[in-house]
Amino acid sequence: MAESVSVTSRMACLGGACRLLPAASRAKAYSLPLLSRPPSISLSSVKCLRSSPSAFPLFLNRKFQSRSLVHPPSAGGAVGSPTCFASNPDQLKSAREDIKELLKTKFCHPILVRLGWHDAGTYDKNIEEWPRQGGANGSLRFEIELKHAANAGLVNALKLLQPIKEKYSTVTYADLFQLASATAIEEAGGPKIPMKYGRVDVSGPDQCPPEGKLPDAGPPSPATHLRDVFYRMGLNDKEIVALSGAHTLGRSRPERSGWGKPETKYTKDGPGAPGGQSWTVQWLKFDNSYFKDIKEKRDLDLLVLPTDAVLFEDPSFKVYAEKYAEDQETFFKDYAEAHAKLSNLGAKFDPPEGFST
Numbered sequence: 045m046a047e048s049v050s051v052t053s054r055m056a057c058l059g060g061a062c063r064l065l066p067a068a069s070r071a072k073a074y075s076l077p078l079l080s081r082p083p084s085i086s087l088s089s090v091k092c093l094r095s096s097p098s099a100f101p102l103f104l105n106r107k108f109q110s111r112s113l114v115h116p117p118s119a120g121g122a123v124g125s126p127t128c129f130a131s132n133p134d135q136l137k138s139a140r141e142d143i144k145e146l147l148k149t150k151f152c153h154p155i156l157v158r159l160g161w162h163d164a165g166t167y168d169k170n171i172e173e174w175p176r177q178g179g180a181n182g183s184l185r186f187e188i189e190l191k192h193a194a195n196a197g198l199v200n201a202l203k204l205l206q207p208i209k210e211k212y213s214t215v216t217y218a219d220l221f222q223l224a225s226a227t228a229i230e231e232a233g234g235p236k237i238p239m240k241y242g243r244v245d246v247s248g249p250d251q252c253p254p255e256g257k258l259p260d261a262g263p264p265s266p267a268t269h270l271r272d273v274f275y276r277m278g279l280n281d282k283e284i285v286a287l288s289g290a291h292t293l294g295r296s297r298p299e300r301s302g303w304g305k306p307e308t309k310y311t312k313d314g315p316g317a318p319g320g321q322s323w324t325v326q327w328l329k330f331d332n333s334y335f336k337d338i339k340e341k342r343d344l345d346l347l348v349l350p351t352d353a354v355l356f357e358d359p360s361f362k363v364y365a366e367k368y369a370e371d372q373e374t375f376f377k378d379y380a381e382a383h384a385k386l387s388n389l390g391a392k393f394d395p396p397e398g399f400s401t
């Protein structure tokens with residue numbers, strides 16, 4: 045009885061007061077105070093941030109948009125011949141160390157994971173042409189894509205990565221986003237992700253995908269919707285469930301997505317900016333508690349989106365969700381494979397086979 049009451053009231057919340065915000069509130073979400081400006085960003089860039097209609101101006105500087113650079117053989121190419129890689133492997137390794145430092149001070153693991161996912165998750169396997177097919181190509185750095193409703197709040201992730209991009213300018217945005225996400229998973233206690241790098245960046249906002257490629261949290265038929273969206277990316281039921289397990293990290297904020305409570309006992313003191321509603325108690329720890337918690341649905345301070353709940357309702361999804369709730373090792377293995385696959389969707393690698401570090 046207690047369980048059914050809590051589930052019902054949570055679903056009522058999802059369907060009622062906590063539902064998507066009206067347009068005015070959404071607009072407000074975009075005018076939230078931005079994180080403090082790193083010293084290296086010029087005032088003209090910031091001015092541009094407010095006025096540019098087409099691209100996220102902190103990322104407009106031409107020098108950061110190089111597609112490929114010539115590196116010495118020691119950078120990873122064949123001895124004796126200069127190699128043209130999209131990202132310099134040595135710089136990429138150093139960038140990883142800087143991301144680890146950032147994670148230690150800002151506790152921004154969740155938003156970096158979400159950034160990588162939203163860059164890659166626009167991919168359409170039915171479109172052959174790059175970059176029209178979407179995917180992990182760095183297009184999310186442009187304001188036009190950041191302003192898509194699904195990306196509310198992700199400008200903050202870009203601002204966190206900006207100083208690292210400036211320091212290691214040969215590392216492409218597409219690689220940096222995926223590097224940051226995989227590093228965040230690993231540093232939060234998750235599995236090692238078998239990543240490769242060398243992603244080429246799109247060069248302009250005209251190459252951004254149209255709005256509406258990412259999943260909605262409360263569609264009329266969540267299972268059908270998840271399949272429509274993830275099958276379009278070339279992912280299957282197992283990968284849908286495994287990847288949903290990333291919600292073991294982070295919080296939902298009503299002023300961003302319209303979902304979740306403004307704060308709970310687990311989020312009111314941070315770490316990081318306080319507030320929001322998490323899916324798990326320890327929302328900076330990557331483990332299988334997401335599956336255990338949504339299976340139980342006992343704690344009203346924990347979030348269960350309709351697209352989370354359906355993982356235990358749909359017969360095919362349920363097989364994996366039950367397994368992951370029982371067996372963290374299997375979850376970690378499947379998650380790592382699915383995450384790596386997601387990170388490669390729509391990516392054009394240079395060299396074509398990519399490189400690992």
Ligand code: HEM
Nearest residue numbers: 154155157158161259260261287290294295296297300301
């Ligand atoms: C299955 C469909 C999915 C839906 C409907 C969905 C929806 C959402 C929503 C509504 C939020 C709250 C955003 C906010 O208010 O700031 C969120 C956050 C998040 N999502 Fe998902 N998501 C999905 C899949 C994924 C996947 C595949 C990943 C990663 C592999 C992911 C990673 C995250 C993370 C880490 C957060 C927390 C962000 C933070 O704390 O700042 N999600 N998601």
